[in-house]
Amino acid sequence: MNADLGFSEFTLLLLLALLLFSPRDLGKALAKFKYYKGKFYRMKFDLEDAMLYNFDKDAESAWIVEAVRRFDLYRSAPKVAAFYPLAGEPDICPLLKELAKEGRLLLPRTLENFQMEFVEIHRMEDLVEGRFHVHEPPRYLPAYQGEIPLALVPGVEFSRNGNRHGHGKGYYDRFLAQHPETVKCGVAFSVQVSAKPLECKPHDIPMNYIVASKNDPSKEIPHVEKATV
């Protein structure tokens, strides 16, 4: 059966509704509909919120830190480009501290025109608050010019096959496009990683690895996973 409503059917229904109900009743029904629609959307957002935020961030962060520590490339890389975590990102500070101590830590500094550069950091206390409340290297330290064998990459959303969406400014896409030699490892909470590929644009740089637990972090051995693209 074709259930589509054409213009004539819609007019007929409207006339019928006007005959059966007074405009006041119709107004009330419409207000009720809007009320329940609003309620439905609030419920949907609450549910999404619960799904997004109701997990043990500390346990997942600890799992991620352990997974990265076991990653061969992390262990052998003379320099690792990492990130100082924002509120919604896994807390990888234990990694930053050990990398700094070993003289292997690179952290990003944002520039004009959505460009970004990395800087060698030996003391976490040197960091200053930059754009978007990110702790970043101070302007007086020089930009790192050498090779970057491994980058731990933050993001808003990833997929298991390696797609990444960030905060929509293109800092990482621009930077990584200039560093094809760098192995890229997306770092995220499991709720940020989808099994389905994300919709991507030609400039989006895919990740080679993803580190995020798939199931219960307390029951899964920490590991970094190769992206499937």
Ligand SMILES: Nc1nc2c(c(=O)[nH]1)N(C=O)[C@@H](CNc1ccc(C(=O)N[C@@H](CCC(=O)O)C(=O)O)cc1)CN2
């Ligand atoms: N930890 C961390 N460091 C990073 C990044 C990152 O994503 N995470 N960046 C990666 O690029 C660069 C900084 N870029 C950023 C760009 C925008 C926002 C941000 O919060 N922007 C909006 C919110 C946008 C949104 O809805 O997602 C804001 O201004 O409120 C944060 C960082 C370099 N350092």
Ligand SMILES: Nc1ncnc2c1ncn2[C@@H]1O[C@H](COP(=O)(O)OP(=O)(O)OP(=O)(O)O)[C@@H](O)[C@H]1O
């Ligand atoms: N290599 C590039 N060269 C020039 N412009 C680029 C490049 N990569 C991305 N852009 C531009 O940057 C803007 C934001 O890109 P996109 O939405 O993919 O950012 P993102 O990856 O979500 O953010 P971020 O990397 O900052 O976390 C887009 O307008 C895009 O055209």
